[in-house]
Amino acid sequence: SQTIHQWPATLVQPVGSPLSLECTVEGTSNPNLYWYRQAAGRGLQLLFYSVGIGQISSEVPQNLSASRPQDRQFILSSKKLLLSDSGFYLCAWSPGDEETQYFGPGTRLLVL
Amino acid sequence: AQSVAQPEDQVNVAEGNPLTVKCTYSVSGNPYLFWYVQYPNRGLQFLLKYITGDNLVKGSYGFEAEFNKSQTSFHLKKPSALVSDSALYFCAVRDWGGSARQLTFGSGTQLTVLP
Numbered sequence: 001s002q003t004i005h006q007w008p009a010t011l012v013q014p015v016g017s018p019l020s021l022e023c024t025v026e027g028t029s030n031p032n033l034y035w036y037r038q039a040a041g042r043g044l045q046l047l048f049y050s051v052g053i054g055q056i057s058s059e060v061p062q063n064l065s066a067s068r069p070q071d072r073q074f075i076l077s078s079k080k081l082l083l084s085d086s087g088f089y090l091c092a093w094s095p096g097d098e099e100t101q102y103f104g105p106g107t108r109l110l111v112l
Numbered sequence: 113a114q115s116v117a118q119p120e121d122q123v124n125v126a127e128g129n130p131l132t133v134k135c136t137y138s139v140s141g142n143p144y145l146f147w148y149v150q151y152p153n154r155g156l157q158f159l160l161k162y163i164t165g166d167n168l169v170k171g172s173y174g175f176e177a178e179f180n181k182s183q184t185s186f187h188l189k190k191p192s193a194l195v196s197d198s199a200l201y202f203c204a205v206r207d208w209g210g211s212a213r214q215l216t217f218g219s220g221t222q223l224t225v226l227p
């Protein structure tokens with residue numbers, strides 16, 4: 001069966017520091033991968049998605065970036081964090097063009 | 113453009129009573145519809161989906177949802193609520209013509225089941 005992992009689970013970072021959040025999927029190949037941000041425990045905002053290694057599409061311009069160095073690895077990064085980057089970051093995957101997205105456990109980021 | 117509305121921010125129901133969480137949608141073509149549940153500080157868990165076929169869809173943990181094309185609704189239901197069902201519920205939609213990344217989520221409904 002497929003599983004999706006995210007780490008760290010919780011992160012507290014100062015403003016201006018770099019960020020690296022990692023997401024990995026097991027038990028499948030060539031998945032579509034997604035990064036979402038959930039603010040205030042409610043609405044989900046799609047940040048990035050990827051259909052293959054090195055293929056990244058950005059949905060919202062901001063100081064975050066994403067990379068996919070391996071088939072089942074998706075990384076969310078920032079060079080300098082802002083206070084407004086605080087939130088709950090969710091990674092998700094779907095089997096290619098299939099319609100259901102499956103979510104990871106999330107990373108809670110607090111920028112101070 | 114597609115959209116989804118969850119008109120209730122909060123739903124309270126007594127344990128053992130039936131529960132309904134409402135969802136209405138708007139798409140240009142035929143919809144793919146989904147329900148997810150989120151427990152505190154956790155990711156979203158997939159509950160059920162409607163693609164085509166029978167309008168009544170059964171999912172995990174005893175939940176079901178009814179697709180109503182004329183009312184453009186996809187309400188989530190459960191015959192007998194449990195305290196452990198207390199969580200945040202999200203409805204999501206995308207158009208048949210779109211791709212998996214074009215999933216639009218509602219704002220969520222907080223369900224509280226009272227003992």
